[in-house]
Amino acid sequence: MKTIKGPAIFLAQFLGDEAPFDTLENLARWAAGLGYKGIQIPCDPRLIDLATAADSQAYCDDLRAMLAGFGIEPTELSTHLQGQLVAVHPAYDTLFDGFAPPALRGNPQARQAWAVDQVKLAAKASANLGLSAHATFSGALAWPYVYPWPQRPAGLIEEAFAELARRWRPILDAFDEAGVDCAYEIHPGEDIHDGATWERFLTAVDHHPRAKILFDPSHYVLQQLDYLDFIDRYHDRIACFHVKDAEFNPTGRSGVYGGYEGWADRAGRFRSLGDGQVDFSAIFSKMAQYDFPGWAVLEWECAIKHAEDGAREGALFIRDHIIRVTERAFDDFAASAMDQGANRRLLGLD
Template sequence: MKTIKGPGLFLAQFASDEAPFNSWDQITKWAADAGYKGVQVPVWESRLIDLDKAASSKDYCDEWAGQARENGVEVTDLSSHILGQLVAVHPAYDTWVDGFAAPEVQGKPKERAEWAAEQVKKALTASKHLGVDAHVTFSGGLCWPFIYPFPQRPAGLVETAFDELAARWRPILDHAEDCGIDVCYEIHPMEDLHDGVTFEMFLERLDGHPRCNMLYDPSHYVLQCLDYLDNIDIYKDRIKMFHVKDAEFNPTGRQGVYGGYQPWVDRAGRFRSPGDGQVDFGAVFSKMAANDFDGWAVVEWECALKHPEDGAREGAQFVKDHIIRVTPHAFDDFVDGGTDDAANRKMLGID
């Protein structure tokens, strides 16, 4: 068994124009002061990283990561969530997501998807330069508007969507193979990869591509009423990243999974700071340890109620308290009497 690394913090929810969240030097000092040993970095945040330089220069990456190390934290890995989202966008969401793309490809869905794919490839190259072996992203979604089958979906609609999704991602995954990086899709609503079944549909079309893997985040499974503990055992060989994020689901006579278009604070299902929701993290960390997960436990702070800085500081201690330093030997080794094959056969009555 292996001991999980941590605590780490995903910086996407904290980067802003206000100090100490507006520069790489300051935010890494703040994260270390809050109790973190590592940070997960969103590559679209130009206040924190220059993706073009990171992809083209190992020296830049060495200096950039070195500054973080001097400030007390490691770079756990890079994130391209928003860019991965743009690899596959249903037309209903074009206007909604266009602002995440470079100006020259806005309003041009085909060019935007090609641009996004190249950005994800850059992030993978940068990951190689940094010496990390995993990268987190979103899959994007072509058939999310058709998730509820009424009216009846036309035959072949979903299959066509997943064929196209796999075709768009295969060259990116092949580049990941060249870089030695696992691509970890955060299994998430609105993405076509939103549960285990959809991940398997995608993986099948990629012929079991070895670089197609998962980020495990139990909060998204609580809100889908999915067995988040069983999920760890089913996909233990594909889970290469772990977000520590909590959630609660409290359905009423008026509202359930879909939320009634309400703001987060008024939804039956809502995200909470670690320890404030319904996820049994004791069981989660136990299963991760038993399954030899040796990556980082990264806090992704999202909470409808708590201040982010309080959530961050509490989250660091929460992860520290839950990481299991695995045992190097069995607890009952002290009563091992020692034996050999002949003794075993004698004990069993075998001549």
Template sequence: MKTMKGPGLFLAQFLGDQAPFNSLKSICGWAAGLGYKGVQIPTWDARMIDLEKAAQSKDYCDEIKGIANEAGVEITELSTHLQGQLVAVHPAYDEGFDAFAAPHVRGNPKARQEWAVSQVLAAAKASRHLGLDVHVTFSGALAWPYIYPWPPRPAGLIDTAFDELARRWKPILDAHEEVGVDVAYEIHPGEDLFDGATFEMFLQRVGNHARCNINYDPSHFCLQGLDYLAFIEHYHERIKAFHVKDAELNTSGKQGVYSGFQDWPHRAGRFRSLGDGQVDFGAIFSQLAVHDYDSWAVLEWECAIKNSMDGAREGAEFIAQHIIKVSESSFEDFIGQGADTSVARRSLGLER
């Protein structure tokens, strides 16, 4: 077994215009002061990293690493969640997702998609320059508006959507293979990859690509009523990143998993700060340890109730307490008799 790294912090939810949240140096120092040992960098914010420059220059990446290290943290992964979302966008979401794109491609879905692909490709090279083996992202979605089959979906619609999604991502996965970096998709409602079944549909279409992997976040499974521990058993070989985020699903006579179009504090399903929800993290950390997960445990803070500063402070302590320093020996070693076949045969009554 192996010991995972952490605690890490996804910086996206903490960026702002005021210090210490407005520069890489100051926010890394703030995170280190809370006890974080790593930071996951959102690549869409130029205050954190110039992604295109990072893809072109290892010297620049060495500078970025130096800033983080001097502040007391490592870089865990680069995130292209927003850009990955734009690799595949159903027209129903054009207006909403335009805000995720660079200004010069907004209002032009074709140009926006091409820009998004270039960004995710750049993340592969930048990750390698930074010495990172994994980068985290979203898959985007073409089929999501048809999640509930009423009216009945046209025959072949889902197959067509997943065929197209795979067609768009296969060259990106190949580019990551060339530089030895895994793509870890966050399995997330709103993406076409939102559970195990949909991940398998996509994985099959990209030829079981070695670089097609998972950013495991149990909060999204809790809100679907999906068994997040069994998910680890099914897909542990593909889990390459871990977002530590809590959630709760409190169904009632008025709301179920769809939560009745209510705002976040009043939803049946809502995200919570670590320890305030229903996710069994003790079991999750144990399962991941058993399956040799040795990458980062990264807090993604989202909570419908608690403020972010308390969530960040408590989250560092929570993750540190849950990381299992795995045993290097068995508790039964003191009575071990070694690999003696004669003892084994006598124990079985084969040498009477």
């Protein structure tokens, strides 16, 4: 068994215009001061020059050295926004245009080509940084039809996943060349949003060895999925782990769909670690049992608590939940030296 690495923190929700949230160096210093050992870095030009990182080992060595000066490691790079743009249904074109550079807005084809290139660059950059996994989104073509009326026409979902696979297969091949896993966050709004859709995608890409999962239990709570059973089913494909809490308190007025309410008023809402309903003791036990090789990474999202308080509390929460796995069986003290002859006598065979 392996001991999970951590605690680490995803920087996306903290990046801003003012110190200490304005540069990678300042964020690393801030995270280290809270007790974090790793940071998951979104591929934002304010934090990393992705093209240079993909091309220059020296640039990546310098980045790692800078982080090491604070006792920090990069855990993964993230292309959540770019991955989203690999597959966009036209209904969402305007909303997702903000994820692309201004020059590409209003041009879905150019935007998608840019996104594909960005994710492929992230594969090379991850390899140069010595990382084994990468975090992203799948994008979505079928999401408008997730709960349809009128009913879906025959073959619609099959064609959506066939197209999703056609778009992602060359990217997965690029990750394979780089020796890095591509981990999709299982997330509402994406075509890969639960176990059934993950299986559809995995089949469509012929069980590509680099197609992996970013496990975040908060999204399972909001969908009312069994997140522990999910680990049992798919643990061999889990390559990244977001430690994020959530709660689900349905009423006669609102349930899974949220009634278009703001986050604070929904039945299902994200919470800071320890304030929600996720059984993290059981999750960390499962991850240790199945030899999860990666990092426990806080993703802070909460409808109530301030982000800086969530980050401060999260480092201690993760540290206290990481299980240092045992190197020997608890009953070794009672072991007795036996040989084959003795074992056969015990079985009544001699």
